Amino acid sequence: MTSAAPPVHGASVSEIPAPSPLTGFSRLLVSEWTKIRSVRSTVWSLIFLVIVTLGFTALFTWLTILQWDKSDPAQRAQIMADPVSTILGSGLEFGQLTICVLGVLVMSSEYSTGVIRASLLAVPRRIPMLAAKCVVFAALVLVVGEIVTFPSFFLGAAILHEHAPVSLGDPGVARAVFGAGLYLAVLGLFALAIGGIIRHTAGAITGVIAFVLVLAPLTQLIPGKIGKYVHAYLPTEAGQLIGQAHEQANQVLSPWQGFGVFCLWTAVLLVIAGYLLKIRDA
Amino acid sequence: MIEARELTKRYGDKTAVDHLSFSVEPGRVTGFLGPNGAGKSTTMRLILGLDRPRSGTATINGHRYADLPTPLRTVGALLEARAMHTGRSAYNHLLFLAQTQGLPRSRVDQVLGLVGLTEVARKRTGGFSLGMSQRVGIAAALLGDPQVLILDEPVNGLDPEGILWIRNLMKQLASEGRTIFVSSHLMNEMAVTADHLIVIGRGKLIADCSTEEFIERSSDKYVLVRSPDAARLADLIAAAGGKAEPQTEAEGNGNGAGRAAALRVTNLDAPRIGEIAAADRIVLHELTPRLASLEEAYMELTAGHLEYGKHGPGQLAEPAGEPGTAQPAPASIPGRTE
Numbered sequence: 001m002t003s004a005a006p007p008v009h010g011a012s013v014s015e016i017p018a019p020s021p022l023t024g025f026s027r028l029l030v031s032e033w034t035k036i037r038s039v040r041s042t043v044w045s046l047i048f049l050v051i052v053t054l055g056f057t058a059l060f061t062w063l064t065i066l067q068w069d070k071s072d073p074a075q076r077a078q079i080m081a082d083p084v085s086t087i088l089g090s091g092l093e094f095g096q097l098t099i100c101v102l103g104v105l106v107m108s109s110e111y112s113t114g115v116i117r118a119s120l121l122a123v124p125r126r127i128p129m130l131a132a133k134c135v136v137f138a139a140l141v142l143v144v145g146e147i148v149t150f151p152s153f154f155l156g157a158a159i160l161h162e163h164a165p166v167s168l169g170d171p172g173v174a175r176a177v178f179g180a181g182l183y184l185a186v187l188g189l190f191a192l193a194i195g196g197i198i199r200h201t202a203g204a205i206t207g208v209i210a211f212v213l214v215l216a217p218l219t220q221l222i223p224g225k226i227g228k229y230v231h232a233y234l235p236t237e238a239g240q241l242i243g244q245a246h247e248q249a250n251q252v253l254s255p256w257q258g259f260g261v262f263c264l265w266t267a268v269l270l271v272i273a274g275y276l277l278k279i280r281d282a
Numbered sequence: 283m284i285e286a287r288e289l290t291k292r293y294g295d296k297t298a299v300d301h302l303s304f305s306v307e308p309g310r311v312t313g314f315l316g317p318n319g320a321g322k323s324t325t326m327r328l329i330l331g332l333d334r335p336r337s338g339t340a341t342i343n344g345h346r347y348a349d350l351p352t353p354l355r356t357v358g359a360l361l362e363a364r365a366m367h368t369g370r371s372a373y374n375h376l377l378f379l380a381q382t383q384g385l386p387r388s389r390v391d392q393v394l395g396l397v398g399l400t401e402v403a404r405k406r407t408g409g410f411s412l413g414m415s416q417r418v419g420i421a422a423a424l425l426g427d428p429q430v431l432i433l434d435e436p437v438n439g440l441d442p443e444g445i446l447w448i449r450n451l452m453k454q455l456a457s458e459g460r461t462i463f464v465s466s467h468l469m470n471e472m473a474v475t476a477d478h479l480i481v482i483g484r485g486k487l488i489a490d491c492s493t494e495e496f497i498e499r500s501s502d503k504y505v506l507v508r509s510p511d512a513a514r515l516a517d518l519i520a521a522a523g524g525k526a527e528p529q530t531e532a533e534g535n536g537n538g539a540g541r542a543a544a545l546r547v548t549n550l551d552a553p554r555i556g557e558i559a560a561a562d563r564i565v566l567h568e569l570t571p572r573l574a575s576l577e578e579a580y581m582e583l584t585a586g587h588l589e590y591g592k593h594g595p596g597q598l599a600e601p602a603g604e605p606g607t608a609q610p611a612p613a614s615i616p617g618r619t620e
Contacts (some may be wrong), residue, residue, distance in 0.1 A: 022384055031381035038374035039367055114365030117332055118375075118422065121359055122382040124331045124348040281333040 028123060028132035035115075036106065036136055045102035046140075049095050049184075050148050057091030057152040061159040064090075068163050076163075081246065083166040084176045087156030088149065088243040092180055095148065096236075099141060099184050100208040103191025106137050107273075108201040120282050127274055130196065134189055134270065141188040145181030153177045172245035172255075179242030179259065186239060186259075187212075190266045196273035212236045228252065235265040283308055283461055284430060288338035289328055291321075291485075298324040300485035301338070306463045308429070311456045313476030313493070314465040317584050321485035322465040323361070326434050330359055342430055352383045358423030359432040363416040363439060368408030372399055372418045375407065376425060383426050393421040412439030420448065430461040437471055449475050469580040483584045497579045505547045505555055508568035512543040515564050522558055524550030542567045 022030060036042050064071075064079065064086070079086045110116040123129040157166050168174050191208045198204040211234070219231040231237055232252035239262030241247075241255045253261060284306035291299040299321045306312045316322050327333040329340040331347035342350070342357055350356050366375050376390045394403045397417040402410070407418060416439045423431060431452075437445045452475060456462045466472050472479060472493070479496050481489040489496055506529060509515050516526040529544035547555055552571045559566050 022381075027382055027384050031378045034374060034378040034381055035370075038371065038378070039369045041369070109367060113367045114362055115367050115375075117361055117365050118379060120332060121330060121357075122354055122379050124350065124353055279334070281327075 025128060025132065028128055029136055031122075032129075032132045032136040035133075036140065039109070041105050041109070042102065042140075045098045045105075046144050049098040049144065052098060053091040053095030053148045053152050054155060055091070056094045057087060057156045058159065060090030061087060061156045065159060065163065079160075080164045082244055082248075083157065083160050083164040084153065084173050084245040085243050086164070087153055087160065087166075088176065088180045089240075090156065091152045092149070092184070092243070096184060096187055096212065097209070099145075099188045100191045100212060101205055102141075103137070103188040104195035104201060104204040104208055106133065106188075107192050107195030108199055108204050111199045112201055116282050126277050130270075130274055130277055134192065137192060138185045138189050142181055142185035145184035146178065149177050149180040149184075166245075170245065176243050176245045176255070179255065182259070183239050183242050183262070186262055186266050187236065190235060190262075190269060193266060193269035193273040197269065197276055232258075233261055235262050238262045238265075283344075284329060284340070284342050284432070284463055285344075286325065286329065286338070286340045289325065289335050289340055290337045291324055291328055291333060292336050298485050299328065299335075302482065302485065302487055303338075304480050304487060304490050306461055306480070307478070308461040309456060309459050310477035311452050311462045311464060311475055312478045312480060313472035314463060314480050314482070315469065315472055315476075315580065316465075316467065316482040316488075318467055320467075320482050320584075322467075322482065323434055324485075325482070326359070326361065326432055326463075326465065329432065330357070330361075332361075352426070354379065354383045354385075354426035354428065356426070356428055357430045357432060358426060358428035359434075360416075360419040360423045360436055361434050363412060363419045366407045366415065366418060369406055371404050372407055372410070372421075373403040375418060376421055379422055380425055385425060389425065393424050396424060397421040413441055413444055416440055417444070428460070431455060431463065433462075433464045435465055435467070437466070437468075445471075469577045473577075481580070481583060488583050497573060503548070504572055505550065505552045506568060506570040506572055507545045507547055507555055507559075507566060508542045509545070509559070509564055509566050510542045511564045512545055514562070515559060516545055518558050518562060518564075519545070519547055519550060519555065522550060522554070524548065524555070544568070 068076070110119060119129055120126055153168070160166070166173060168177065190211075191204075194207050194211075195201070195204040198207055215234055216231065216237050219227060219234060221227070222230055229252060238253055238258040241251075241253055241258030244255050247254050286305070287303050289299050289302045290297070302321070302325060314322050314325070324333065328335050329342065329347065339346070347353060347357065366372075373390060373394065376393065377387065380387070380390050391400070391403075394400050397420050399414065399417055399421065402414065407415060410418070416436065420433075420436060423433065433452075436448050436452075440448060452462050452464060456477070464475065476493050479489060479491060479493050480487070481496070489499075491499065507515065507526075512528070516528075519526040525548045526545045527547075529546045550558075552569050556566065556569055558564075
């Protein structure tokens with residue numbers, strides 16, 4: 001690293017140019033956008049999301065076709081009944097992990113780097129800062145999420161076409177594909193909230209992954225009706241229902257209900273994160 | 283104007299700040315002095331609303347920090363230098379702060395120029411030296427052209443030129459009528475910068491007075507006498523009601539071999555000592571009225587208030603440099619020794 005240029009002596013400190021026309025909350029939105037776009041982890045996570053999601057969508061739908069004749073008839077029937085959830089499930093199951101990590105980092109990196117103190121000095125009421133961060137991050141993930149879900153649907157549909165044809169115009173399909181992007185946006189906030197509660201990157205990522213990947217199989221071990229309900233109301237299990245074109249016969253929650261449950265989980269965690277942000281020493 | 287009233291902060295069992303009250307007036311540089319762990323940073327964080335006090339209040343120009351609408355335009359603060367995302371450029375770090383206050387991009391360029399970082403502004407701060415990070419922090423503090431500046435150890439990591447620059451900057455800003463509150467654990471640095479001192483130890487107020495008064499009040503005046511016949515002179519001084527102690531080698535400046543033994547005399551002034559010596563035809567090599575250095579005064583006051591470190595005050599009093607801080611002049615203050 002080169003050393004700094006010599007300081008400018010005698011330069012005036014007090015000539016502030018005309019202020020920007022933005023006011024209030026919009027200033028915070030612009031500021032959070034600057035924060036989020038100016039670190040490489042954002043760019044890399046989102047590029048990774050696109051590559052992983054498209055890659056696994058192609059791989060798994062292709063493997064499904066390869067083994068089509070050898071596979072279980074019941075499984076085939078399920079795929080043919082709702083090809084959308086097969087397509088979206090194969091890629092996003094892995095792609096979503098990048099959003100979990102990014103969501104945590106957006107919040108926890110403020111703590112690990114100490115930027116949080118600069119942020120809170122600028123916005124001492126704290127909650128508006130968290131709110132602006134949520135809006136900007138959710139909007140970013142929604143946009144990138146839709147950019148990845150629609151192509152991955154078309155890619156998967158093209159590969160499955162021979163055995164399980166599906167088009168965007170079929171009932172429930174457009175909602176499911178758009179909904180998958182919505183799911184990613186809420187998942188981002190879910191991870192962000194946990195990042196804000198735990199404040200340590202590694203711990204928070206572990207927490208989110210536990211919710212997303214570990215808890216679901218565990219609750220399936222609970223026998224009977226209780227197990228089924230607990231499983232259905234888990235945040236990401238409920239949230240992923242939005243990616244179904246049709247509700248299945250014995251399902252506890254409908255797609256929108258499931259998404260609502262996921263939003264509720266996220267809202268509760270964000271409230272906890274906000275409360276802790278307000279009362280804890282930074 | 284910063285006002286702290288009965289500020290108290292505890293971390294678990296440990297009381298970091300203990301019913302601390304003081305005010306920092308505009309128009310001068312106020313030094314905030316205390317040994318490591320005395321509670322300086324905690325106090326600053328309480329003033330800035332980053333930590334919540336257990337009791338007491340802190341206000342800036344009459345308002346709690348959290349109630350300031352665009353706080354960076356009223357108060358500029360430098361806390362830890364490294365508090366930035368290592369992957370973000372200095373420019374973007376300052377930009378996001380500027381945007382929260384409605385400050386334009388051109389202001390970011392201005393402060394970057396002011397701290398001399400224009401050329402490296404677009405580089406990621408992860409590669410910056412401590413001194414460069416410190417400059418980014420100072421740029422952030424100046425961003426909103428604030429009336430009040432709170433700087434925690436601003437000279438840390440700066441090279442001598444940088445130290446001189448920040449010192450002059452603080453003086454200039456104070457002369458413009460701003461409130462400058464700057465912490466340091468280095469007495470020497472404060473001696474040349476601060477007009478007023480607030481000294482704390484173990485979270486409690488030890489002194490709140492002008493820098494001159496601080497030394498005046500806490501130091502013992504003495505007369506340094508050097509004579510080849512020191513033993514006899516010491517007896518005569520004692521007989522006249524004075525108190526003479528041999529001056530230890532370490533305390534004398536440049537006390538080398540071949541020089542006459544030195545006495546540290548209290549309770550008698552220099553003219554009287556001269557008369558006593560003349561009456562008995564004792565040769566004097568030196569007769570110097572002295573005030574203890576600021577560093578000595580500081581050590582004397584804070585002795586017993588040290589949170590960390592087992593060393594006695596005498597050891598600490600040596601102007602040994604803290605890592606990364608170039609030392610200004612030796613401990614004595616210009617004009618205080620004659």
